Amino acid sequence: MVMQRVSLLTIGAYNLPVLRSFYQKLGWEETEFSSDSYAAFKTAGVILTLFPVEELAKDAGIEISQSKEGFRGVTFAINLDTPEQVDATIEEVRSIGARILREPSDAFWGGRTAYFADPENNLWEIAWNPSAEFDERGAMISF
Template structure:
């Protein structure tokens, strides 16, 4: 697994309030904004911050995490270029001793992903997202 961070997802109890704070309050510009569902904000070269409903995030991980805002409602994500890379990174993580929280599978949003946990229990999502393009320098853009 490359030493990089691609996406930080914040599980928030009120997506509209989070959007108002980050987009309206701080003036941040989203890369992609689907009202009531998710907002992606580029926060550094090659790094996006995702605002996502906490209950939906807990359901996506699927390991019984509470939907209330806690440190457990933050996932770190590693985006890769193919489904095979998702499988390979999850296998590498398992070999390193990481528990697999969710085996690689098709995602409701059209991609392919799975989750593992680091030694502290922080969940990492490994994802192939056909809607995002990550270049060799880590810059993220929308496909098409």
């Protein structure tokens, strides 16, 4: 059985300094392992890392097959405690230059949601789910 745990997510960066700067502007704390060639940010649930896409592909033993322009079929989510935080968070990411893909709106499933793209078109959902449960660190444990 494979342990049911996601501990680290890595985004292959086409321009690591630009992408790292964006996440720094979000106010996210980096780990002591961050450098000019690898960035690691602490989050409530996992460590989010940025690594040059060429190096990531080399490490995995694959060829790079997608550009940063197209949808990669993956989204990340930041789930919040109140519906008002969705609107406030979108305004915050807008102020640092994120491209807003979907303005905050009530979702068909009863929550509130919005989407933005980072400088390399990685998609982030900002959401409030009325049934979400978080542990003491702020990691989502149920919804």
